[in-house]
Amino acid sequence: METNESPGARYRLWPIRRRVLVGLCAIGAVLMPIVGAFAYVGGFLSPDRLTQSRLVDGFQTVNGVHPGFRRNHAKGVCIAGRFESNGNGVALSKASVFETGTTPVIGRFAVAVGKPFIPDNETQVRSLALLFRLKNGEEWRTGLNDIPVFPARTPQDFYELLMAGAPDPATGKPDPARLQAFFAAHPESAAALALIRARPFATGFADASYNSLDAFRMVNAAGTSTPVRWSMAASDPFVPQTPIEGGSAGTNYLFDALIARIAQGPVQWRLMVTVGEAGDVTADATLPWPETRRRVDVGTLIIDHVEAEGPGNCRDVNFDPLVLPDGIEPSDDPLLSARSATYSTSFTRRAGEPKTPSEVQIPENVPAATPAKGS
Amino acid sequence: MNAHRFPAVSRLLHWLMAAMILAMLFIGIGMVASLADYHWLLSLHRPLGVAILILVAVRLVNRLIHPAPALPADMPPILRLAAHGSHVLLYALMFAVPLVGWAMLSAGGYPIVLYGALELPPILPQNDMVFAWLRTAHTALALALFATFLAHLAAALMHALVFRDGVFQSMASVGRADDAPPSPRR
Ligand code: HEM
Numbered sequence: 283m284e285t286n287e288s289p290g291a292r293y294r295l296w297p298i299r300r301r302v303l304v305g306l307c308a309i310g311a312v313l314m315p316i317v318g319a320f321a322y323v324g325g326f327l328s329p330d331r332l333t334q335s336r337l338v339d340g341f342q343t344v345n346g347v348h349p350g351f352r353r354n355h356a357k358g359v360c361i362a363g364r365f366e367s368n369g370n371g372v373a374l375s376k377a378s379v380f381e382t383g384t385t386p387v388i389g390r391f392a393v394a395v396g397k398p399f400i401p402d403n404e405t406q407v408r409s410l411a412l413l414f415r416l417k418n419g420e421e422w423r424t425g426l427n428d429i430p431v432f433p434a435r436t437p438q439d440f441y442e443l444l445m446a447g448a449p450d451p452a453t454g455k456p457d458p459a460r461l462q463a464f465f466a467a468h469p470e471s472a473a474a475l476a477l478i479r480a481r482p483f484a485t486g487f488a489d490a491s492y493n494s495l496d497a498f499r500m501v502n503a504a505g506t507s508t509p510v511r512w513s514m515a516a517s518d519p520f521v522p523q524t525p526i527e528g529g530s531a532g533t534n535y536l537f538d539a540l541i542a543r544i545a546q547g548p549v550q551w552r553l554m555v556t557v558g559e560a561g562d563v564t565a566d567a568t569l570p571w572p573e574t575r576r577r578v579d580v581g582t583l584i585i586d587h588v589e590a591e592g593p594g595n596c597r598d599v600n601f602d603p604l605v606l607p608d609g610i611e612p613s614d615d616p617l618l619s620a621r622s623a624t625y626s627t628s629f630t631r632r633a634g635e636p637k638t639p640s641e642v643q644i645p646e647n648v649p650a651a652t653p654a655k656g657s
Numbered sequence: 658m659n660a661h662r663f664p665a666v667s668r669l670l671h672w673l674m675a676a677m678i679l680a681m682l683f684i685g686i687g688m689v690a691s692l693a694d695y696h697w698l699l700s701l702h703r704p705l706g707v708a709i710l711i712l713v714a715v716r717l718v719n720r721l722i723h724p725a726p727a728l729p730a731d732m733p734p735i736l737r738l739a740a741h742g743s744h745v746l747l748y749a750l751m752f753a754v755p756l757v758g759w760a761m762l763s764a765g766g767y768p769i770v771l772y773g774a775l776e777l778p779p780i781l782p783q784n785d786m787v788f789a790w791l792r793t794a795h796t797a798l799a800l801a802l803f804a805t806f807l808a809h810l811a812a813a814l815m816h817a818l819v820f821r822d823g824v825f826q827s828m829a830s831v832g833r834a835d836d837a838p839p840s841p842r843r
């Protein structure tokens with residue numbers, strides 16, 4: 283006991299006493315599991331776990347590292363305009379963006395490749411990313427692609443597909459056998475690819491229609507939750523793409539045409555919400571919903587401004603598909619949380635890197651995008 | 658009031674925040690390494706982190722009103738310095754980590770959603786480089802908080818198991834203030 287010790291003796295650690303030894307062991311026994319659990323939860327003990335960092339590394343392996351640019355959909359241009367809601371969406375969602383009225387929108391058109399300087403004619407998929415600024419300060423961010431379904435059901439499948447398409451170090455080109463093996467092992471992806479190939483791509487950005495692919499849930503004021511997918515259906519007449527062979531004509535032809543089109547006047551899309559029914563799978567973006575599903579026209583997107591990526595505009599926005607207003611919620615689609623995580627990692631990396639000007643610039647001789655009033 | 662014990666409100670705040678902060682460290686480190694759980698964990702991370710920020714402010718005020726009980730008179734100066742220094746560090750980090758979280762989302766141009774349509778206003782203008790810098794700082798400070806927490810826990814257990822000087826009981830006893838812990842040496 284302490285009674286026969288001098289003052290402060292109980293704090294002495296040396297010469298070592300039994301109590302000190304036992305105490306230190308006990309402390310180790312308490313601390314080690316905490317540190318171990320922390321390391322486990324943080325993935326430090328499982329280098330094979332597919333995390334957002336590894337997935338973004340995958341994009342970098344396939345496309346190279348292009349500092350300051352998005353790790354996917356790297357080549358793009360900023361747009362702005364508004365969404366005019368017709369009020370039809372209120373039955374589905376309580377989000378104020380669906381009340382009759384106008385919501386300001388900014389966005390970004392891009393090609394779905396992680397190479398910021400790739401010639402347009404070497405790309406297939408086009409995308410439209412949007413950010414709606416709701417009047418109560420909320421935001422709705424959504425990213426849409428001009429394909430009917432997504433080629434992978436889970437993030438793991440997506441990663442395998444991405445890596446199967448990575449250039450072979452020996453030849454510098456993807457190995458077709460690896461892609462074949464992937465599709466053989468994933469019949470749902472093969473079926474999705476067939477649907478993607480069956481539908482011709484549009485000539486440009488303005489006549490393309492874009493799909494959310496992932497399912498979400500809309501919740502209305504009464505609390506009814508409905509599975510939905512949404513699309514931006516072009517008002518410009520659809521013209522199927524004819525292949526443009528290399529050379530300088532192909533470099534930025536998609537973006538040049540878009541810039542010229544917006545210079546002529548606003549471009550419009552109808553926001554169509556597809557209403558899922560009992561039995562429609564929400565957790566599989568490779569599966570289309572039946573053509574007969576009700577599609578509600580909830581308003582018009584009007585894009586009347588285009589500008590090159592630069593500080594503070596769409597360049598510095600993370601179009602995270604899970605930035606949603608009250609009234610829109612994620613579904614059980616496993617891609618959604620994975621996309622949110624991966625976009626955050628991509629955004630974090632590129633935000634801290636030095637920036638180079640985007641390949642897509644607005645030429646001087648294009649007339650002002652928004653014609654002055656009265657003209 | 659018993660001079661060798663923290664008042665009940667201090668003990669309540671201490672243990673409530675201990676549980677919240679430990680949970681937040683695990684939620685934070687777990688969500689950035691999980692594709693499947695990222696979204697729901699981050700949805701919990703923001704409001705819980707802001708609750709910690711509010712509680713630490715309450716706690717600092719409480720601490721100024723009810724100072725900590727005196728340390729045992731025979732405790733060596735070096736240990737006193739370590740105790741005070743680590744407590745100052747813990748308070749600083751409890752403020753800094755959530756504040757940096759809020760500031761970085763502001764600089765990243767994100768809406769700072771707490772629950773449903775309830776959002777916090779931005780506290781910094783949008784700036785990509787500032788975002789990146791603060792994002793790194795959030796990780797570094799959170800890891801520093803974890804390290805300081807571990808040192809704090811180890812020190813508390815040293816008091817309980819080795820020094821046996823009543824300091825552990827001054828925070829860790831649950832009873833009312835009248836069942837006094839072993840009295841410190843004078
Ligand atoms: C697990 C699957 C997916 C992964 C890992 C993934 C990854 C990425 C990454 C890393 C970015 C760049 C983000 C940034 O730095 O801001 C991106 C952009 C984009 N993704 Fe995905 N993506 C996936 C699925 C999808 C799906 C299903 C869609 C549906 C339409 C989609 C649409 C888009 C769009 C539109 C953009 C461009 C956003 C912009 O212009 O800023 N992605 N994707």
Ligand code: HEM
Pocket residue numbers: 623626627630678681682683684685686689699702703704705706707709751754755756758759762769795796799800802
């Ligand atoms: C005591 C409070 C907090 C603790 C202990 C904490 C801890 C953490 C930790 C450990 C990480 C992972 C860091 C990494 O490994 O990269 C993290 C990330 C993060 N935290 Fe916190 N945090 C706190 C408060 C907040 C607050 C108040 C916010 C925002 C309002 C916030 C937003 C975030 C975000 C956005 C991330 C990163 C997500 C990503 O990179 O995708 N945190 N936090």
